[in-house]
Structures are given as structure tokens and as C-alpha cells.
Amino acid sequence: MNRVGPWQWLRQQPEAVQYGRRALWGAIAGIGGFSVVRYGFEQHVMALYALFGALPLVLFSQIPGRGWHRSRILLAALPAGLVLVTAGTLLAAHSWSAAVGLFVVAFTVSYLGVGGPGVGGLATSFQLYYLLPCFPPYAPDTLGQRLGGLAFGILFTALVDRLLPPGPLPVTYRSLLSDAVVTVADYSDSMARVTAGAALGDEVARCKAAAGQALLTTRLSRVDATERPTSASLRDRALIDTRAALRHIASQLDRLAARPHGTDADAAMILDRSAASLRRAAHVLTDGRAGPPESELSAALTGFWEVRGRDLAATSPRNLRRDAVVHATGGATLLLAEGARLSCGAPLDERWRRPGGPFPYAVISGPARWWRRLRVHLTPHSVLLQNALRGAIALAGARLIVGALDLPHGFWALLTTLSLMRTSASDTRGALLPAFLGTAAGAAVATAVVMLVGDVPSFYIAVTPVVFLVGFAVGPLLGPAWTQAALTVTLVVIFAQVIPTDVRLPAVRLMDVVIGGSIGAVASMLAWPRGARGELRRCAADLLDRSADGCLAVTERLGQRTSGEEPLRPAVRAMQLAQAAYTQHRTEKAAPHTPSWPWELAMSPGHTTVSGGQLLLGRNTASGVSLPEAAVTELTALARRVAADLARTAETVRRQQARAGRGRPATGSGTSVIRPPARARAADEYAAGESAALRYGARHPSAHSGPELLLIADVEAWLTGIAHEAALVEQGFTEAETRTGTGTGTGTGTGTGASGPSK
Incomplete structure (x- = not known):
């Protein structure tokens, strides 16, 4: 075997360039800025705040975007940082006032992160800007020096970020989504040719698999955190709706591919036009410039509606459903095309400007969009609210404990609490041991250096950038213990340049890390210890329940039996909470023997x-x-059946996950036994020829207008499609429970569904 040297190994690591740039950025902006102020202007306090103005932005923040967009975010952090340093300085007079202020600051900046990565990525930096000055000594007379140092550090950090080469950039979400749209366009094109009479069995299967895989790449949990469109901005909201429309298109195409529906030139034409429209939308996403509203497909759908209504008396229930699914595919494509335009900053097309339209956020102001996002997550069941409360309670409690014990350098204890606490107790426990070991190793090295060198400033000036560069360029590749060791040595050699060298300083650092890490661990165990794993099950089941209510509410609204509040609003809110829980769940490590529940399939x-x-x-x-009126009766009965299926599926999600969480195998009696294959059950219970609603429409073609009968078919196709997916969820969870009972299939979640494996 060929032995690989350290340099060759380093070059083989895919993230080496990224960590190297970050280390160089921190060495120039943080260590360099500190040295300029400390030795150029002989300002100790300003130098320390210049350092801590830069390092949190470099080491603890995730700044989205690139180029001037990153610079604007960094510059926007300056006024917030000045306010936080001022608050920390003034509230440091008493431990209780500092702790209360810390709770407010920690909760506010963390919860505001629900508005997107721009604020969320800077939350840790903002908390540290308050933390540093809220410890003794209480010195409001130094506020000017502190603010000056912080301003210099942040501005210098932004400047260095602009001057350094950008390094490897993550793939943008727009690019991922554009590729997925093209893949689904190929799927629609293949289904168009099949509907026109071509025999393309193998090609359809390949296109279906490719579309499912492409949709996987657009899941937020698989996208770099800085590129996720999670903000409340118009562009990000439109990207999320574009992805939702794409998934709906793929689901409709899956229904068409599941069984032969005969040939039809008009239906094939709609699928072909949908494929062309999807390719135009993909170009808009790639190019970033919005074209005119989609008109070709819109006109084709109008013509298809007219064609469908001409000869309803000779149309079979099966063909009624096929045409309804094809029409839904075209309608979802129009939604996708408009979402792509909105994501490029285009104004909402007049055709979509109506009460209860699919783009309500496009006709309100930016602050209103922010307020709606904050209000959605203002519930104990939001993992984002839970994280904000957990962190605020832990930091405030740590500040009280540090003040009561009068710990020297207590800031380090809270820094440890902030950096080691995770969203679940198990993840926090997993982070503690490497942190303790790394800090102990770093403290031992730092103690030896201080004892051997003593008070020789020139040595510490020379060694600080070297320690930082090597530690933070290589340490993250070796593991968290190495990073903690590098941080410990770096802090010791920096403080040796501000205060007289003390051989006890490394030991104090180790003690603070143990205390801070223990506080974080206790907080994680007491406040929502299961993290997203505990909340996701409830959110997914609640989404199914709200969807059941939505089926009935929409059906009644279409029959004009109800009015008032939007019937789908509760389902939309439940979906947003479930998506947030799922995205966080994908960042948490699975516990041993955790079953692979298909969570995305459940949604x-x-x-x-x-x-x-x-x-x-x-x-x-x-x-x-x-x-x-008569059709409302039939469709309401169907909606109740679908709602019952969704409610049963919700109970399956709750029960089976809870049973597996208690370690029970997938055996037993009653409703928990394995049911017949869900696909077969869905096909038997909701076959087009057996649908009472479609039979009613086929038997009374002359009693009602064409648009009324077509609406019956479209509603029936929508409801049976939901029932089909609910059956797939039950099948997926039953299979996962079976794997759990046989000791196989643990992990973060697998399964198959309409759009591919759910991982």
C-alpha cells in the first residue's frame, strides 16, 4: 500500500480549502486586527473587542450568499453589535440584571432566526457580543473603547472577506431546483408520448426514478444551510412554492404512470405543453431574469377544458379521472411557472391576484411577511421556538451560576455552553467528551508553554497566528477535540498579551469548559431533550389530521356550503411546522437502533x-x-372516507413511532398488525370505475353543465390522490415497523413514495 503523507492527506479532504480560507480569514481579521490595535495604538480594551468583533463572525456564523450580499449582512451586524455591547456593559452591574438581559437577548436573536439564514446565521455572534461585556469588571467608562474596538473588528472582517478569494461555493438552491424541474419535464414528455400511443415502459420507469432522485436533492435538509430559501422574503417564499408545485406535478405523473389509461391526443398535448413550460421555468430559475407570464400552457388548458366538456356522455369514469389528473398536472405547472417568476422579483401576474390565491405573500409588505412567519412558530410545538427557549434558559442560568461562584474568566464557561449545546440531549452528550478531552489537551500544552516561556510578549505575538492558522485549518478535519484544543491554546496565548501571564490560566479555561458544558447538558436534558425527534412525530401526525379537515372543508367550500376563513390555512400552518421539524431532524444524529421512519413520505x-x-x-x-347539490353529497361522502383514511394514517404514525421509541417489536394484535399491501387497498377502494362521484357524473351528463361535471371529476381525482398517498404512508410505516421488529433498517429514515425514497 502507498503511504499518504500529511500534506497529501490534507489535499484529499474535500473541505480542506473551505476550512483553510476560514482560518486565513480569522487570522487576518481577528488576530491581525487585534495586533494592530494592541501594539499599534496600545489600546488593550479596544484590541480585545476588535478580536471578539471578528472571531464570532468567522468561527461561529453561517453567512449566506456571496460577494456584496455577504458584505451587506456583515455590515448590518455592526449596529446590532453596538447595541448589544452597550446593553451588556450597562447590565453587568449585577448578576441578576446581566442574566435577565442575556435571556432576552439570547431568545430574541435566536427566535428571529426563523425569518431566514441571514439573521439565524449571526445569532451566535450576537449572543457573544452581549456575553463579553456583561461580566465583571463593571466598567461603563470603557464603553467608548469597547464600541470602537467592536466596530473596527466587524468592519475589518467585512473588508478581509471581500479581499480574500471566495473559495469553493455551495451549489445554489436555484440551480438545484432548476435541474429538478428539467428532470420532471423529461418525465412529463415521456408520459405525453405514452398517452399519445407510444410504448415507452422502460423509459417512463427511468424518468420516474430520475425525477424522484432530483426531488431528493431539493429537500432543504440536503441543501447547504447558507443556501436554504428559508427566509420570509418574497424570493425565498416563491422558491419554496415552486418546489411544492414541482412535487405535486411529479405526484400526478406518478398516478398516470401507475396504470394504463388509454390513448388521448388532447391529454398528450397538455403533458407535452407542460413539459415545454417546465423547461422555460427552469431557464428562468437558472438565468435569474423573469420572462412574461406563462400564456401558451394557459391557453392550452382552456382549450382542453372545452374539449373535455364536449362529449361527457361518452366518457368513461376512468377517462374522466385521467383527464382530471392531466388537467391538475397542467394547473400545477402554471403555479410553478409563476413561482419561478416571483423568485426573480417579478410582480404577481393579475390572473393570480384574487382573494385566497396561492401566492398571498406576493401582495403584502415585507414586514407583514416577517410577522406571519414569526406568528406561525409562536407555539410550544415549534422546534424553532423550543431551541430559542432552551438556549436562553441555559445561558441565563449559566450566567447566574458564574456570578454566584465568582468564577474568573466566566465568559469562557458561557462560551462553552453556547458552542456545545445541541438541539437534543443525545447530541449534546456526544459533543461533551471531545470538548473536555480537547480542552484538557490544549490546557496541558498551554500550561507547558506558559511555564517554559514566561512573560515574553514577542513569543506570543509570533506564535498566535501560527496556532490559529494551523488549529482552525486542520483541526475541523481531525474532529471537534482538535478544534477545542486549538481554541484553548489560542485563547491562552491571546490573553497572555492582554494580562500578565499566569500558569493557572489554562486550568481555569478547563474548569470553565467543564462547568459550561455541564450546564448545557443539563439544559438539553430538561428542555425538550428529544429535539426534533420528539416533535416530528407529533407534527407529521397533526399535518395528516389538518389535511383530513382540509379535504372536507375544501369540498364544502366548492359546493358553496361554507364561507369565511380559508379552508386550507390550518393545513398550511401544520405543514410549515412539520417542515421545520423535519429539517432539524436531519441535522441530528440518530440514536442506536432508531427505526428508519419515512418522514417525508408521511408529509x-x-x-x-x-x-x-x-x-x-x-x-x-x-x-x-x-x-x-347531488354531487356535493357524493363528494362529501368520499371526502369523509379520505379523511378517515388520513386520520387512521395519523394514528399509525403516532402509535408505531411511540411503540418503537419504547423498544417494542412490531408484533401484537388488534390494529397494530400488518395490514394488506396499502397500494392494493388504495386501488381496490378508490378504483375509477367504483367511484360513486364519477359514476354520478357519467350518468348525468345532460343534467348539469360541462364545467360542473368537470369540477366533479377534478375534485374526485384530488381526493383519491390524497387517499392513494395516505395508503403509501401506512405501507411505509408498516414496513419500517417490520424492519424494526427484525432488527434491520435503522437510520435516519427510508422508504419509497410518489417521488422516490424518503431519506
Whole structure:
């Protein structure tokens, strides 16, 4: 075997360049800025705040975007940092006032992170800007020096970031989404040719698999944190809706591919036009410049609606459903095209400007969008609110303990609490041992250096940038223990340049790390210890319940039996909470023997309920067509069956996950036994020929207008599609429970569904 040297090994690491740039950025902006102020201007306090103005931004922040966008975010941190340093300085007079202020600051900056990565990525830096001055000595007379040093550090950090080469950049979400749209366009094109009469069995299967894989790449949990479109901005909201529409299109194409529906030139034409529209939308996403609103597909759908209504008497229930699914595919494509335009900053097309439209955020102000986002997560069941409260309580408690014990350099204890506490107790425990070992090793090295060198400033001036560069360029590649060791040595050699050298300083650092880490561990065990794993099950089941309510509410609204509040609003809110829990869940490490529950599959009925329901409600508002009274009765009965299926699926999600969490195998009696294959059950219970709603429409073609009968078919197709996906969820969870009972299949979540494996 060929032996690989350290340099060759380093070059082989995919993240080596990224960590190297970050280390160089911190060495120039942090260590360099500290040295300029400390030795150029002989200002100790300013130098320390210049250092801590830079290092949190470099080491503890995730700054989204690139180029001037990053610079604007860094510059926007300056006024917030000045306010926080001022507050920390003034509240440091008493431990209780410092702790109360810390709770408010920690909670506020963390919770505001629900608005997007711009604020969320800087939350740790903002907390540290308050932490540093809120410890003794209480010295409000030095406030000017502190603010001056912080301003210099932040400005110098922004300047260095602009001057350094950008390094490897993550793939943008727009690019990932554009590639997925092209792949689904190929899928639609293949289904168009099949519907026109071509025999393309193998090609359709390949396109279906490719579309599922492409959709996997657009999940937020698989996207770099700085590129996730999670802010409340118009562009990010539009990207999320574009992805939701794409998933709905893929789901409809899966329904068409699942069984032969015969040939039809008009349906094939809609699928072909949908594929062309998808490719145009992909170009808009890639190019970043919005074109005119989609008109070609819109005109084709209008013509298809007319064609569908001409000869309803000779149309079989099966073909009624096929045409409804094809029409839903085209409608979702129009949604996607408009979402792509909005994501480029285009104004909302007039056709979508109606009450209850699918883009309500496009007609309100930016502050209103922010307030809506904050209000959605203002619930104990939001993992984002839980994280904000957990961190605020832990930091405030740590500040009280540090003040009561009168710990020297107590800031280090809170820094440890902040940096080691995770969103679950198990992840926090996993971070503690490497931190303790790394700090102990770093303290031992630092003690030896201080004892051997003594008070020789020139040595510490020379060694500080070397320690920082090597430690933070290589340490993250070797593991968290090495990073903690590098941080410990770096802090000791820096403080040796501010205060007289003390051989006890490394030991104090180790003691503070143990105390701070223990406080963080206790807080994680007491406050929502299971993290997203505990909340995701409830959120997914609640989404299924709200979807069940949405099926009935939309059906009744289409029959004009209800009015008032938007019928899908509870389902949309539940979907947002479930998505946040799932995204966090993917960042947490799975405990040993954790079953692989298909969480994304569990949320698919909710996505179909919302996407399809919005299309139907929009068409109802635009055309004024309502369901006939007799059809409402049939469809309401169908909606109740689908709602019952969703409620049963929600209970399956709750029960089986809870049973596995207690370590029980997948055996037993009653409702927990393995049911017949869900796909077969869905096909038997909701076959087009057996659908009472479609039979009613086929038997009474002359009793109602064409638009009314077509609306019956479209609502029926929407409801049975939801039922089909609910059956897939039950099958996925049953299979996961079976694997758990046989001791196989642990991990972060697998399964298959309409859009590919759910991982």
C-alpha cells in the first residue's frame, strides 16, 4: 500500500480549502486586527473587542450568499453589535440584571432566526457580543473603547472577506431546483408520448426514478444551510412554492404512470405543453431574469377544458379521472411557472391576484411577511421556538451560576455552553467528551508553554497566528477535540498579551469548559431533550389530521356550503411546522437502533391536499362554478372516507413511532398488525370505475353543465390522490415497523413514495 503523507492527506479532504480560507480569514481579521490595535495604538480594551468583533463572525456564523450580499449582512451586524455591547456593559452591574438581559437577548436573536439564514446565521455572534461585556469588571467608562474596538473588528472582517478569494461555493438552491424541474419535464414528455400511443415502459420507469432522485436533492435538509430559501422574503417564499408545485406535478405523473389509461391526443398535448413550460421555468430559475407570464400552457388548458366538456356522455369514469389528473398536472405547472417568476422579483401576474390565491405573500409588505412567519412558530410545538427557549434558559442560568461562584474568566464557561449545546440531549452528550478531552489537551500544552516561556510578549505575538492558522485549518478535519484544543491554546496565548501571564490560566479555561458544558447538558436534558425527534412525530401526525379537515372543508367550500376563513390555512400552518421539524431532524444524529421512519413520505398527503386544494379553490373563485347539490353529497361522502383514511394514517404514525421509541417489536394484535399491501387497498377502494362521484357524473351528463361535471371529476381525482398517498404512508410505516421488529433498517429514515425514497 502507498503511504499518504500529511500534506497529501490534507489535499484529499474535500473541505480542506473551505476550512483553510476560514482560518486565513480569522487570522487576518481577528488576530491581525487585534495586533494592530494592541501594539499599534496600545489600546488593550479596544484590541480585545476588535478580536471578539471578528472571531464570532468567522468561527461561529453561517453567512449566506456571496460577494456584496455577504458584505451587506456583515455590515448590518455592526449596529446590532453596538447595541448589544452597550446593553451588556450597562447590565453587568449585577448578576441578576446581566442574566435577565442575556435571556432576552439570547431568545430574541435566536427566535428571529426563523425569518431566514441571514439573521439565524449571526445569532451566535450576537449572543457573544452581549456575553463579553456583561461580566465583571463593571466598567461603563470603557464603553467608548469597547464600541470602537467592536466596530473596527466587524468592519475589518467585512473588508478581509471581500479581499480574500471566495473559495469553493455551495451549489445554489436555484440551480438545484432548476435541474429538478428539467428532470420532471423529461418525465412529463415521456408520459405525453405514452398517452399519445407510444410504448415507452422502460423509459417512463427511468424518468420516474430520475425525477424522484432530483426531488431528493431539493429537500432543504440536503441543501447547504447558507443556501436554504428559508427566509420570509418574497424570493425565498416563491422558491419554496415552486418546489411544492414541482412535487405535486411529479405526484400526478406518478398516478398516470401507475396504470394504463388509454390513448388521448388532447391529454398528450397538455403533458407535452407542460413539459415545454417546465423547461422555460427552469431557464428562468437558472438565468435569474423573469420572462412574461406563462400564456401558451394557459391557453392550452382552456382549450382542453372545452374539449373535455364536449362529449361527457361518452366518457368513461376512468377517462374522466385521467383527464382530471392531466388537467391538475397542467394547473400545477402554471403555479410553478409563476413561482419561478416571483423568485426573480417579478410582480404577481393579475390572473393570480384574487382573494385566497396561492401566492398571498406576493401582495403584502415585507414586514407583514416577517410577522406571519414569526406568528406561525409562536407555539410550544415549534422546534424553532423550543431551541430559542432552551438556549436562553441555559445561558441565563449559566450566567447566574458564574456570578454566584465568582468564577474568573466566566465568559469562557458561557462560551462553552453556547458552542456545545445541541438541539437534543443525545447530541449534546456526544459533543461533551471531545470538548473536555480537547480542552484538557490544549490546557496541558498551554500550561507547558506558559511555564517554559514566561512573560515574553514577542513569543506570543509570533506564535498566535501560527496556532490559529494551523488549529482552525486542520483541526475541523481531525474532529471537534482538535478544534477545542486549538481554541484553548489560542485563547491562552491571546490573553497572555492582554494580562500578565499566569500558569493557572489554562486550568481555569478547563474548569470553565467543564462547568459550561455541564450546564448545557443539563439544559438539553430538561428542555425538550428529544429535539426534533420528539416533535416530528407529533407534527407529521397533526399535518395528516389538518389535511383530513382540509379535504372536507375544501369540498364544502366548492359546493358553496361554507364561507369565511380559508379552508386550507390550518393545513398550511401544520405543514410549515412539520417542515421545520423535519429539517432539524436531519441535522441530528440518530440514536442506536432508531427505526428508519419515512418522514417525508408521511408529509406527502399534506402537500397534495394543499397544492391540489389551492388549484381547485382558485378555479372556483375565477370561474364561479360550484358543485351541484347531488354531487356535493357524493363528494362529501368520499371526502369523509379520505379523511378517515388520513386520520387512521395519523394514528399509525403516532402509535408505531411511540411503540418503537419504547423498544417494542412490531408484533401484537388488534390494529397494530400488518395490514394488506396499502397500494392494493388504495386501488381496490378508490378504483375509477367504483367511484360513486364519477359514476354520478357519467350518468348525468345532460343534467348539469360541462364545467360542473368537470369540477366533479377534478375534485374526485384530488381526493383519491390524497387517499392513494395516505395508503403509501401506512405501507411505509408498516414496513419500517417490520424492519424494526427484525432488527434491520435503522437510520435516519427510508422508504419509497410518489417521488422516490424518503431519506
